[in-house]
Amino acid sequence: SGLFSTREKISIRDYQKKVKIERAKELLEYNEMNINQISANMGYQGASYFCTFFKKETGLTPLGYQKKHLKKRIGLSRL
Numbered sequence: 001s002g003l004f005s006t007r008e009k010i011s012i013r014d015y016q017k018k019v020k021i022e023r024a025k026e027l028l029e030y031n032e033m034n035i036n037q038i039s040a041n042m043g044y045q046g047a048s049y050f051c052t053f054f055k056k057e058t059g060l061t062p063l064g065y066q067k068k069h070l071k072k073r074i075g076l077s078r079l
Contacts, residue, residue, distance in 0.1 A: 021057050024050075028066040035062050 005011050010018075020042050027033050033041065039050035054062050 017057065021054065024054060024062070025058075025065065025069070028062055029069045029071050031066070031070060038062070 001012055004015075008015065024038050024042055027038050027041075035051065036047045039047040042050065044050040044053065051062055054060075054065070058065060060068070
């Protein structure tokens with residue numbers, strides 16, 4: 001833990017939070033899961049806790065973030 005913190009300039013716990021938020025953003029951007037599913041997938045105890053955490057970290061609610069950043073995936077056949 002100490003080595004990680006020294007090298008990366010961030011604690012393991014904070015790094016894990018950042019990774020979870022980035023994954024949640026990706027799932028929201030591509031509308032792959034609903035908020036309850038994302039919450040469960042990320043290991044949060046409930047959707048309301050996840051929403052509070054997400055807003056604290058990003059400044060937006062999950063739905064607000066999704067509305068601003070919604071993307072459509074391009075199928076392989078269209079590439």
